[in-house]
Amino acid sequence: MDDLKAIIESLLFAAEIPLKIDKIKTILELEDRDVIRDALTSLAEEYESGKRGFFLNEVAGGFQLRTRPEYGQWIRRLKETRPARLSRAAMETLSIVAYKQPILRSDVEYLRGVDCGGTLRTLLERRLVRIMGRKDLPGRPMIYGTTREFLELFDLKDLTELPSLKDLKDLGEAWPNDST
Amino acid sequence: MDDLKAIIESLLFAAEIPLKIDKIKTILELEDRDVIRDALTSLAEEYESGKRGFFLNEVAGGFQLRTRPEYGQWIRRLKETRPARLSRAAMETLSIVAYKQPILRSDVEYLRGVDCGGTLRTLLERRLVRIMGRKDLPGRPMIYGTTREFLELFDLKDLTELPSLKDLKDLGEAWPNDST
Amino acid sequence: MEQTQDQTPYQVNLGELFDGPMDLLVHLVKKNEVDIYDIPIALITQQYVEYLEWMKSVNIDVAGEFLVMAATLAHIKSRMLLPTPEEEGEDEDPRMEIIRPLAEYLQLKYAADDLLDRDRLDWDVFRRADLDAAEAWSDEEPGLIQVGLFELIDAFQDIIKRVSPKYLWDLTPDKISVKSRMSQISELIEEKGSVAFTELFETEATRGDIIVTFLAVLEMAKLQLIRVMQHVESGIIRIFNG
Numbered sequence: 001m002d003d004l005k006a007i008i009e010s011l012l013f014a015a016e017i018p019l020k021i022d023k024i025k026t027i028l029e030l031e032d033r034d035v036i037r038d039a040l041t042s043l044a045e046e047y048e049s050g051k052r053g054f055f056l057n058e059v060a061g062g063f064q065l066r067t068r069p070e071y072g073q074w075i076r077r078l079k080e081t082r083p084a085r086l087s088r089a090a091m092e093t094l095s096i097v098a099y100k101q102p103i104l105r106s107d108v109e110y111l112r113g114v115d116c117g118g119t120l121r122t123l124l125e126r127r128l129v130r131i132m133g134r135k136d137l138p139g140r141p142m143i144y145g146t147t148r149e150f151l152e153l154f155d156l157k158d159l160t161e162l163p164s165l166k167d168l169k170d171l172g173e174a175w176p177n178d179s180t
Numbered sequence: 181m182d183d184l185k186a187i188i189e190s191l192l193f194a195a196e197i198p199l200k201i202d203k204i205k206t207i208l209e210l211e212d213r214d215v216i217r218d219a220l221t222s223l224a225e226e227y228e229s230g231k232r233g234f235f236l237n238e239v240a241g242g243f244q245l246r247t248r249p250e251y252g253q254w255i256r257r258l259k260e261t262r263p264a265r266l267s268r269a270a271m272e273t274l275s276i277v278a279y280k281q282p283i284l285r286s287d288v289e290y291l292r293g294v295d296c297g298g299t300l301r302t303l304l305e306r307r308l309v310r311i312m313g314r315k316d317l318p319g320r321p322m323i324y325g326t327t328r329e330f331l332e333l334f335d336l337k338d339l340t341e342l343p344s345l346k347d348l349k350d351l352g353e354a355w356p357n358d359s360t
Numbered sequence: 361m362e363q364t365q366d367q368t369p370y371q372v373n374l375g376e377l378f379d380g381p382m383d384l385l386v387h388l389v390k391k392n393e394v395d396i397y398d399i400p401i402a403l404i405t406q407q408y409v410e411y412l413e414w415m416k417s418v419n420i421d422v423a424g425e426f427l428v429m430a431a432t433l434a435h436i437k438s439r440m441l442l443p444t445p446e447e448e449g450e451d452e453d454p455r456m457e458i459i460r461p462l463a464e465y466l467q468l469k470y471a472a473d474d475l476l477d478r479d480r481l482d483w484d485v486f487r488r489a490d491l492d493a494a495e496a497w498s499d500e501e502p503g504l505i506q507v508g509l510f511e512l513i514d515a516f517q518d519i520i521k522r523v524s525p526k527y528l529w530d531l532t533p534d535k536i537s538v539k540s541r542m543s544q545i546s547e548l549i550e551e552k553g554s555v556a557f558t559e560l561f562e563t564e565a566t567r568g569d570i571i572v573t574f575l576a577v578l579e580m581a582k583l584q585l586i587r588v589m590q591h592v593e594s595g596i597i598r599i600f601n602g
Contacts, residue, residue: 007254009233010247014255016489027257053189067190074187075194077207088515095516101539102583132546133585133602143585145543154509159540161314163513167322171285171297174305193488237485246485255486268472269379275472291465294380294425304510311509335479343474345467348396 004028005039012043018062093119094128094150098162101145102132108144120144128153184208185219192223198242198332240331241338266302273299274308274330278342281325282312288324300324308333381429382465384411389462396463401440401455405433432458541576546585549601557588557597 011027012019024036040063044056057066067075086094093116096108108116123129132145146159156162191207192199204216220243224236237246247255266274273296276288288296303309308330314320326339336342378384388407389396409430415422439454453459479485548555560573577599580586587600 003231006231006233006248007251010251010255010486011233011258013234013245013488014247014486015258019258023258027254051183051186053186053191054193065193067194068186071187071190074191074207078191078194078199078203091511091515095512098512099516102542102585133583136584143583145546148547154512156313156509159543160320160537163311163314163322163509165513165517168301168513168517171301171304172295173298174302244487246479246481246487249479249484252484252486256483259482259486271472271476272379272469275468275475278475279468279471291461291468292380293382293429293461293465294423305514307510333481334475335481335485343471346470348463348466 004035005043008036008039009043012056012063012065015064018057018060018064020062023062087119089114090119090122094123094146097123097129097144098146098150098159102143103145104135104141104143106141184215185223188216188219189223192236192243192245195244197328198237198240198244200242203242237335238337239335240328244332266306267299269294270299270302274303274326277303277309277324278326278330278339279345281339282323283325284315284321284323286321381426382462384408384426385429385458385462386466386469396466397459399455399459399462401433401437401458405430405437408433537572538575538579541572542580542585545573545576545580545599549586549599554598554600557599560599 007028008024011024021033021036021040024030025033028036030036040056046052047055052068053071054065054067057064089112092112093108096111097103100107100111105116105120108120120129124131127147127149129144129150130147132143134140135143151158154162187208188204191204201213201216201220204210205213208216210216220236226232227235232248233251234245234247237244239246269292272292273288276291277283277300280287280291285296285300288300300309304311306329307327309324310327312323312325315323330336331338378387385404385408388404388411389399392400392403392407394400394404412422412426412430436454436457481487545555545560548560557577560577561570577586577588580602581588584602586602588597589600590597
């Protein structure tokens with residue numbers, strides 16, 4: 001593969017949105033759009049004849065590498081098993097339960113200032129939070145706490161290993177020279 | 181390209197984090213790890229001999245497609261967001277945590293001779309360093325270690341791949357970089 | 361990653377020029393081209409102090425740790441001047457007090473450089489753009505969760521910042537221990553249905569642990585998370601789910 005083609009391939013690979021020919025032209029400081037178009041055509045043919053895992057798709061006025069549709073089933077499996085992240089809302093709710101347990105939903109909601117039914121349900125389903133019991137109040141509201149899975153997720157021996165707010169405060173502010 | 185190789189290529193292409201052989205095995209419901217390893221080796225050789233825009237990198241316990249280092253200059257032009265930088269202080273702290281982990285903040289500070297709370301916080305925020313637990317000492321100080329993201333950032337398969345510490349007596353005139 | 365070189369004159373402090381006293385020492389050893397294992401301590405001490413003096417004269421804030429190092433250097437220098445009593449002739453070179461940490465610091469500084477020389481992600485090499493990043497944050501995603509302890513405490517701190525300080529009760533170690541014990545007891549009862557009061561103490565080692573367990577049981581009873589029952593005949597106290 002000649003250098004220009006390889007460089008264009010690397011740009012296609014790293015690009016977040018479909019790459020326009022003009023953009024490639026600017027990045028590589030080329031005069032000629034045709035050279036780029038030829039390289040793209042040649043890449044597309046190569047992917048096709050080589051029957052690779054991905055192909056070159058002309059889309060939304062640009063070019064983008066995409067996995068072959070016939071492999072969609074495998075990719076979906078990959079995405080299903082991908083370690084998910086917790087949303088910010090779930091993270092906040094979880095942290096309140098972790099630090100303030102045993103705690104009532106109404107207290108979680110007081111602290112977060114929003115309804116937490118949905119995030120608590122998510123956390124219950126993921127077995128990070130459990131119902132420890134019911135409080136002797138009108139309506140017998142449920143009391144929430146964390147689970148063994150919670151400890152495992154964060155690799156904690158027990159709740160005493162949770163870092164405290166003081167630990168975090170002791171670290172001070174992030175170093176100003178590091179642009180985050 | 182045979183189907184298995186192409187499918188593995190498409191998985192590598194779509195994966196967000198380095199893909200472990202076991203993960204590929206599960207997704208494709210294969211019995212045999214060797215078939216996968218052979219396909220990966222063959223892909224790696226193809227990328228190399230074909231001098232493509234990307235290569236197969238063994239990193240952080242898995243495999244990941246990455247653009248060739250010699251094309252970094254072009255990709256940086258494509259990516260308009262500047263990569264977050266680490267200051268010299270943060271790099272020093274990070275290398276101490278990497279080599280001496282599990283390590284306490286006080287030990288990092290002993291080695292650097294300065295307060296490291298801010299740099300540790302920066303590194304925690306960037307997910308390059310993590311809290312591993314607490315030490316059974318007065319005040320129950322937190323124990324720090326590095327993350328998968330650290331391995332990914334510096335192209336390391338695992339911690340044993342960290343460059344070995346140099347014997348200063350062999351160094352002669354070479355000095356580490358500093359601002360002077 | 362590249363170093364930040366710009367230092368605005370009115371904001372300078374020594375910590376920005378040197379990342380601490382060790383860094384300044386490395387600079388001096390390097391400038392004088394001396395062997396780190398045979399540091400001319402008088403010369404280096406003199407230059408180190410001169411440096412601090414100069415800093416002060418141009419109104420640069422000299423942090424405490426730089427002064428501590430100056431004192432250490434002065435101390436080593438004075439010990440070098442003292443005649444060694446013959447019976448202690450095999451005493452270690454006083455300079456080792458500074459040479460050992462300096463050598464280790466240097467090694468790790470080199471290591472940091474070695475790391476930066478590698479093919480760095482998002483600088484030398486790039487992975488494919490994470491096109492589904494937004495989707496990855498959804499609540500609906502099943503499966504495992506990838507999250508760190510720092511994120512957890514960080515989230516909690518954000519909440520604490522938002523709510524009134526009167527809600528900020530102190531999480532002292534004892535209080536946390538009780539909470540932790542409560543969680544364990546609760547798991548235990550969930551598993552077994554009920555547990556004998558004495559069972560809770562059998563594995564306890566220290567007096568502190570016993571108190572923590574006792575407080576946990578009291579608190580749980582107060583919150584009606586458990587029911588404490590005593591057998592009329594045997595006198596055995598058992599704890600049940602509330």
